[in-house]
Amino acid sequence: MKVVFLEDVEGVANGGEVKDVRPGFARNYLIPKNLAVIATHDSLQRLDKLKNQAEKDRIKKLNDMTLLGEKLTGTRLDLEMRSGPGGRLYGSVTNTIVADKLSELLETDIDKRLITIPDSIRNVGLFIAKIRLHQEVDIEVELLVHPTDIDPETFVQQLADQKSSSDEIEAIDIESSSELDSTSAEHFSEENNEPQHSDETEPESDSNTESIVDEKKS
Numbered sequence: 001m002k003v004v005f006l007e008d009v010e011g012v013a014n015g016g017e018v019k020d021v022r023p024g025f026a027r028n029y030l031i032p033k034n035l036a037v038i039a040t041h042d043s044l045q046r047l048d049k050l051k052n053q054a055e056k057d058r059i060k061k062l063n064d065m066t067l068l069g070e071k072l073t074g075t076r077l078d079l080e081m082r083s084g085p086g087g088r089l090y091g092s093v094t095n096t097i098v099a100d101k102l103s104e105l106l107e108t109d110i111d112k113r114l115i116t117i118p119d120s121i122r123n124v125g126l127f128i129a130k131i132r133l134h135q136e137v138d139i140e141v142e143l144l145v146h147p148t149d150i151d152p153e154t155f156v157q158q159l160a161d162q163k164s165s166s167d168e169i170e171a172i173d174i175e176s177s178s179e180l181d182s183t184s185a186e187h188f189s190e191e192n193n194e195p196q197h198s199d200e201t202e203p204e205s206d207s208n209t210e211s212i213v214d215e216k217k218s
Contacts, residue, residue: 001020001021001022001023001026001038002018002019002020002021002038002039003018003019003020003021003026003030003031003036003037003038003039004016004017004018004036004037004038004039004043004044004047004050005017005018005019005030005035005036005054006034006035006036006037006050006053006054006057007034007035007036007054007057007058007061008054008058008061008135009030009035009036010132010135013036014054014058015050015051015053015054015055015057015058016047016050016051016052016053016054016055018039018044018047021036026038061134062134062136062137065133065134065137066134066136066137068106068133068137069133069134069137069138069139072102072106072131072133072139072141073139073140073141075105075141075142076141076142076143076144077098077101077102077105077129077141077142077143077144078144078146078152079093079097079098079101079143079144079145079146080146080147080148081093081124081145081146081147081148082147082148083123083124083147083148086123087123087124087125087147088122088123089121089122089123089124089145091122092120092121092122093117093121093122093127093143093145094112094117095112095113095115095116095117095129096112098112098115098117098129098143099111099112099114099115102115102131102141110131114131114132114133115129115130115131116129116130116131116132117129117130117143121143121145123145124145124146124147124155125145125159126142126143126144126145126159127142127143127145128140128141128142128143129141129142129143144156
C-alpha cells in the first residue's frame with residue numbers, strides 16, 4: 001500500500017515522503033496514529049504542503065523532546081514488584097512496565113519501543129533504562145525495582161548498606177593479600193641473603209709443597 005507520511009517514523013520514512021508499506025502496518029498503526037495517509041490523487045497534489053508541514057512538525061517535536069529529555073534526566077522510576085527469597089521477582093521487568101510508569105508520570109503516552117532495558121531484570125535492585133525520545137535525543141533513567149513490602153527509600157538505604165559492607169570486605173581481602181605478598185617477599189629475601197657454604201675442600205697451602213721439595217733437594 002502506498003502512503004504519504006505526515007510525520008517522521010524512525011527507521012521507516014520522513015514526513016512528506018511517499019512509500020509502499022504493508023497494508024496491515026498502514027491500517028493498524030500509521031493511519032490510526034495520524035502518521036500517514038493513503039496516497040490518493042488529492043494527497044499527492046498536496047505533497048509540497050505536506051512536506052513543509054512535516055518539517056515544521058519535525059522541528060517542534062525535536063524541541064519538545066529535548067525539553068522532555070532535560071526534565072527526565074536524573075529521574076528515578078520506582079517499580080514495586082512482587083519478589084521471593086533472595087529478591088527474585090515473580091516475573092520480570094519489561095519495557096511495557098517502564099513505558100506505563102513513564103506515561104503515568106508524564107501524563108502522556110510513551111511508546112514502549114522507545115525504551116531499552118537490561119536483558120531479563122528478574123531481581124530487585126537498581127538498573128538503568130535507555131530511552132530514545134527522538135532520533136537526536138537519547139536519555140537514561142534509573143529504575144529502582146523494590147519489593148512490595150519495603151518502601152523505596154528504605155530499600156535504597158538497604159542497597160547502600162549492602163554495597164558498603166561489600167566494599168569493606170573487598171578492602172580487607174586486598175589488604176590481606178598485600179600482607180601475604182609482603183611476607184612472602186621478606187622470606188624470599190632472607191633465604192637469598194644467607195651465607196653460602198661450599199662443599200669443595202680448599203687446596204692445601206703452597207708452602208707445604210715447597211717444604212717437601214726442599215727436603216728432597218737436601
